[in-house]
Amino acid sequence: MRAAWIIAMKDLALRIRDRSLFVLAIIAPLVLALVFDVVFGGTVGGEDAGLDLSFGVVDLDAGPLSDSFVSTLDSIAADGLATVTGFGSSAEAVAAVEAGEVAAAFMLPAGMSAGYLAGGGAEIEIVGDVDAPTTVGIATSIADGFASASRTGAMAAATALAGGAIGPGDMAEVAVEAAAAPPPVTLGNIDAVTRQLQPPTSFVAGLAIFFMFFVAGAGVTSMLEERSEGTLGRLLVAPIGRGSILAGKSITSIIIGVGSLAILVVASAYLMGAEWGPPLGVAGLVVSAVLAVVGLMSLVGGLARTPEHSANLQAIVGVTFAMLGGTFVPIAPGEGILATLQYLTPNGLFVRGLGDLAGAGVSAAVPTMLSLLAIAAVAGVFAVVVVARRLQR
Amino acid sequence: MGGNGPVLEAVGLRKRFGDLEAVRGVGFTIDPGETYGLLGPNGAGKTTTISMVSGLLEKDAGEVTIAGLPVTTTALEPKRLVGLVPQEVAIYPDLTARENLRFFGRLYEMTGKALAQRIDEVLAVIGLSDRADDRAKDFSGGMKRRLNIGIGLLHRPALLILDEPTVGVDPQSRNAILESIEELSAEGMAVLYTTHYMEEAERLCDRVGIIDQGEIRAEGTRRQLVESIGEQDRLRIEASGPLREVSARLGELPGVTGTSAGDGVVEVLADDGGAILSPALALLAAAGVAVSSVTIEEPDLEAVFLHLTGKALRD
Numbered sequence: 001m002r003a004a005w006i007i008a009m010k011d012l013a014l015r016i017r018d019r020s021l022f023v024l025a026i027i028a029p030l031v032l033a034l035v036f037d038v039v040f041g042g043t044v045g046g047e048d049a050g051l052d053l054s055f056g057v058v059d060l061d062a063g064p065l066s067d068s069f070v071s072t073l074d075s076i077a078a079d080g081l082a083t084v085t086g087f088g089s090s091a092e093a094v095a096a097v098e099a100g101e102v103a104a105a106f107m108l109p110a111g112m113s114a115g116y117l118a119g120g121g122a123e124i125e126i127v128g129d130v131d132a133p134t135t136v137g138i139a140t141s142i143a144d145g146f147a148s149a150s151r152t153g154a155m156a157a158a159t160a161l162a163g164g165a166i167g168p169g170d171m172a173e174v175a176v177e178a179a180a181a182p183p184p185v186t187l188g189n190i191d192a193v194t195r196q197l198q199p200p201t202s203f204v205a206g207l208a209i210f211f212m213f214f215v216a217g218a219g220v221t222s223m224l225e226e227r228s229e230g231t232l233g234r235l236l237v238a239p240i241g242r243g244s245i246l247a248g249k250s251i252t253s254i255i256i257g258v259g260s261l262a263i264l265v266v267a268s269a270y271l272m273g274a275e276w277g278p279p280l281g282v283a284g285l286v287v288s289a290v291l292a293v294v295g296l297m298s299l300v301g302g303l304a305r306t307p308e309h310s311a312n313l314q315a316i317v318g319v320t321f322a323m324l325g326g327t328f329v330p331i332a333p334g335e336g337i338l339a340t341l342q343y344l345t346p347n348g349l350f351v352r353g354l355g356d357l358a359g360a361g362v363s364a365a366v367p368t369m370l371s372l373l374a375i376a377a378v379a380g381v382f383a384v385v386v387v388a389r390r391l392q393r
Numbered sequence: 394m395g396g397n398g399p400v401l402e403a404v405g406l407r408k409r410f411g412d413l414e415a416v417r418g419v420g421f422t423i424d425p426g427e428t429y430g431l432l433g434p435n436g437a438g439k440t441t442t443i444s445m446v447s448g449l450l451e452k453d454a455g456e457v458t459i460a461g462l463p464v465t466t467t468a469l470e471p472k473r474l475v476g477l478v479p480q481e482v483a484i485y486p487d488l489t490a491r492e493n494l495r496f497f498g499r500l501y502e503m504t505g506k507a508l509a510q511r512i513d514e515v516l517a518v519i520g521l522s523d524r525a526d527d528r529a530k531d532f533s534g535g536m537k538r539r540l541n542i543g544i545g546l547l548h549r550p551a552l553l554i555l556d557e558p559t560v561g562v563d564p565q566s567r568n569a570i571l572e573s574i575e576e577l578s579a580e581g582m583a584v585l586y587t588t589h590y591m592e593e594a595e596r597l598c599d600r601v602g603i604i605d606q607g608e609i610r611a612e613g614t615r616r617q618l619v620e621s622i623g624e625q626d627r628l629r630i631e632a633s634g635p636l637r638e639v640s641a642r643l644g645e646l647p648g649v650t651g652t653s654a655g656d657g658v659v660e661v662l663a664d665d666g667g668a669i670l671s672p673a674l675a676l677l678a679a680a681g682v683a684v685s686s687v688t689i690e691e692p693d694l695e696a697v698f699l700h701l702t703g704k705a706l707r708d
């Protein structure tokens with residue numbers, strides 16, 4: 001391990017000296033972040049300019065439950081916090097969202113009140129603007145708050161009373177019934193809405209990992225360079241284990257990879273307001289993704305004979321993984337084997353992990369981190385075998 | 394170390410690359426303080442042999458021990474005792490001379506003051522003290538070679554292996570290199586030296602192994618080797634014309650034991666140089682070869698090599 005550090009420090013010193021460290025770890029991610037800012041800046045940064053709390057509502061129920069919800073919304077609007085626009089049909093509301101007239105629309109389906117009073121559940125559907133995740137999040141919590149309030153029997157009883165369905169004498173009975181009933185409002189698809197990064201951020205994340213494939217191969221490529229420069233022979237006759245050579249090269253790759261990705265994350269957050277999520281979780285994902293990519297690239301580099309050959313192979317593998325991982329063309333969940341394959345790539349996993357992180361916090365991203373570490377371990381073991389054979393000759 | 398056994402013992406080394414058996418049963422021993430030369434032409438198997446000796450290359454067959462420790466590609470103990478100076482300069486061009494030495498010193502577990510001090514000593518030995526903090530890429534070819542040697546002797550190895558360390562070096566630097574090797578040897582370091590320069594082998598080596606096509610053809614002190622071929626003279630003829638054809642026909646003259654043709658030179662090994670002179674010149678004239686000079690030399694390692702292999706060291 002001592003020897004591995006000595007080798008890694010020497011490599012880093014060389015990379016600082018020939019400036020490739022600055023290019024790989026600092027300049028390139030900054031340039032990438034700037035490019036992203038130019039390309040996506042308007043959509044990602046736009047939200048920060050001012051929160052757009054313009055809601056739409058479609059009341060197809062026109063029953064006591066929906067009335068109560070609409071009046072809740074109206075009271076928020078009356079405080080001047082938001083605007084509420086009523087629409088006659090779902091189609092109109094969707095069109096308004098797509099046109100950017102409202103940021104999110106609540107759909108109160110026909111029969112919502114009746115279903116609730118009959119003891120069943122009801123759903124409030126939310127249609128949101130993909131570029132206004134915060135507004136959609138707020139809409140979700142409004143609906144959520146309404147749902148938990150209505151879950152208390154008092155409100156159920158009140159709506160029943162107002163509708164004249166029962167007399168005041170039965171009130172206690174209704175209240176008890178309502179408390180035992182399933183939650184009246186289940187928030188359809190909230191999971192899907194919140195557990196997905198907004199497209200620009202996820203695209204940036206995908207490109208960042210794609211970029212990692214070129215950065216994290218540096219260590220193993222430099223081993224091939226040492227081989228053609230003859231210094232590898234000197235390492236091989238030195239009293240150090242052969243494993244320390246590979247370990248030293250991997251340490252170099254990991255340091256450069258983590259440094260570079262960290263700078264990209266921070267720079268894109270500042271420049272374009274990309275929201276990566278809780279720092280601890282992002283750090284965990286960054287490190288595990290870099291380890292996975294270093295493992296894969298070491299394996300690929302170990303199969304090559306020359307530094308050029310290695311760089312070419314790494315480029316091919318980098319592009320292939322980016323395509324499989326949905327970096328260039330998003331892969332919809334329904335696309336069978338491709339959708340599964342996506343999560344065997346560091347690219348797909350990293351983006352999914354960030355989504356989990358944004359939607360449900362650090363613990364939700366742990367399985368993805370473990371998957372990335374598993375890729376790192378498997379590829380790493382194969383890399384050791386392949387590189388050890390390379391060092392034999 | 395400093396014990397009574399040999400520093401290096403190699404027995405029956407073999408190495409095959411595909412169809413080519415590059416080393417075919419090579420063995421030799423080197424005692425403490427002894428300088429052993431492997432003298433042979435390009436492709437003889439010198440580098441392959443020392444790669445196995447230093448634990449760089451897996452052997453197909455044979456045994457190597459250094460101070461009694463078996464050498465393999467993974468055994469670390471014997472590696473501590475060996476310093477290798479590879480044939481091709483192997484240094485980091487973007488590091489300074491001092492940084493190159495420091496990096497390799499650390500790999501050999503040297504640290505702190507002891508390392509810094511040893512680096513200064515080595516820089517003095519290789520004559521790079523005043524360029525110590527310049528990057529190696531700005532060095533001349535000879536300076537790079539000297540740094541290449543310095544890295545090999547930094548950790549005071551019991552056995553220093555040098556693979557043709559003077560190729561491409563000007564006569565002055567070359568002399569400096571040879572002198573420092575002589576000094577190290579006088580201090581008790583065992584040296585394994587490969588070369589295809591006869592003069593270097595004659596000057597430096599206590600014993601020489603003549604290697605050709607992967608085999609050691611003869612071994613001994615210079616005197617033993619020269620005596621082994623008997624009283625022989627070497628005729629060195631500088632000439633121009635169809636030298637290769639002519640050299641074959643020279644070989645058929647009575648009393649000739651070997652011939653070779655090189656770049657503008659034909660060499661003839663004969664029992665009696667004086668007796669062969671006039672028939673040889675007549676033959677050359679008849680073949681239309683223009684002779685510019687002829688010398689008759691006392692037997693030397695070049696003659697031994699010619700005798701053993703029927704060719705010159707430098708083809």
Ligand SMILES: Nc1ncnc2c1ncn2[C@@H]1O[C@H](COP(=O)(O)OP(=O)(O)OP(=O)(O)O)[C@@H](O)[C@H]1O
Binds near residue numbers: 415436440441442589
């Ligand atoms: N890695 C290799 N793969 C295939 N053939 C090799 C390899 N290394 C050496 N050889 C072959 O083995 C033979 C011996 O090579 P070697 O380098 O040991 O010769 P040498 O005596 O050191 O020659 P030189 O004086 O030119 O350095 C040559 O024919 C060479 O082509």
Ligand SMILES: [Mg+2]
Binds near residue numbers: 480
């Ligand atoms: Mg050689």
